[in-house]
Amino acid sequence: GENVEQHPSTLSVQEGDSAVIKCTYSDSASNYFPWYKQELGKGPQLIIDIRSNVGEKKDQRIAVTLNKTAKHFSLHITETQPEDSAVYFCAASGGSYIPTFGRGTSLIVHP
Amino acid sequence: DGGITQSPKYLFRKEGQNVTLSCEQNLNHDAMYWYRQDPGQGLRLIYYSQIVNDFQKGDIAEGYSVSREKKESFPLTVTSAQKNPTAFYLCASSIQGSAKNIQYFGAGTRLSVL
Numbered sequence: 001g002e003n004v005e006q007h008p009s010t011l012s013v014q015e016g017d018s019a020v021i022k023c024t025y026s027d028s029a030s031n032y033f034p035w036y037k038q039e040l041g042k043g044p045q046l047i048i049d050i051r052s053n054v055g056e057k058k059d060q061r062i063a064v065t066l067n068k069t070a071k072h073f074s075l076h077i078t079e080t081q082p083e084d085s086a087v088y089f090c091a092a093s094g095g096s097y098i099p100t101f102g103r104g105t106s107l108i109v110h111p
Numbered sequence: 112d113g114g115i116t117q118s119p120k121y122l123f124r125k126e127g128q129n130v131t132l133s134c135e136q137n138l139n140h141d142a143m144y145w146y147r148q149d150p151g152q153g154l155r156l157i158y159y160s161q162i163v164n165d166f167q168k169g170d171i172a173e174g175y176s177v178s179r180e181k182k183e184s185f186p187l188t189v190t191s192a193q194k195n196p197t198a199f200y201l202c203a204s205s206i207q208g209s210a211k212n213i214q215y216f217g218a219g220t221r222l223s224v225l
Contacts, residue, residue, distance in 0.1 A: 006153075009151065031210075032210065032211055032212065034211070034213065034214075036214070036216075041218070041219075042218055042219070043115075043117075043201050043203075043216030043217050043218050043219050044154070044201070044214070044216050045216065046213050046214070049211065049213070051210075051211075089153060089154065093212055097205075097208075097209075097210075097212040098144075098156065098159065098169075098212070099212060099214065101146075101153045101154040101155075102153055103151060103152060103153035104151075104153050
C-alpha cells in the first residue's frame, strides 16, 4: 500500500517568514495530493491540492509543488501570519481513492 | 447549513463498556470514513463505507464496529475489545467516484477512558 512520510513534525517560524513542509510517497500510481489544515479542536480542512499532471499550484500565500520522478511534494507558505499556526497534513491517493495521510506538521508562527 | 456533525464532543468510557460515536452528514455524499488521530500518528483509517449497507475495514479496524443503514449516518462503536481507545476520532465524507476524493471532516469526538 501507499506510505506517506512528512517532515518536519514541528516547524517554528517568525511572523513574515516562509514555511516549507515536505512529503514523500511510495506508490507511483498515486495521482492526487491534497493538503489539509487542522486548527485546535477542529477537523482538518482542505487548503490546496494538486493533481499529478501539474507541477505547481498557487493560491495567494500558499503553493504546492510536485516532483513525480522523485515522488515528493511540498507545501510553501509565504509571509506567515499567527493565524497560520495549525497542524498541516499531506495526503496521497490513487486508484483506490482512499487517501493515505502523513503524520502531520505542527506549524507555530511567532508574532 | 451543510456539513458533518459529530457527537458528542467529549466522551468517557468505563472499563468493559461499549460506546458509540455519532456521525451525521447532509452533504448527500455516498462515502463516509472514520479516522483515529493520536499525537504524532497522523490520521489512521478505521472503517469506510462507499454505499449504504456496505462498509470496509481500514488499517486499524480491530476493536471497532460500524453500520451504514442510512446514507447520512455512519456511527462508530468502540467495543471493550479496543484496549487503548483514548484518542481523537474524526468522521469524514466525500463524493464517491470523484477523482479528487476531497474529504470533508467533522469537528471530532475526544474519547477518554475513566
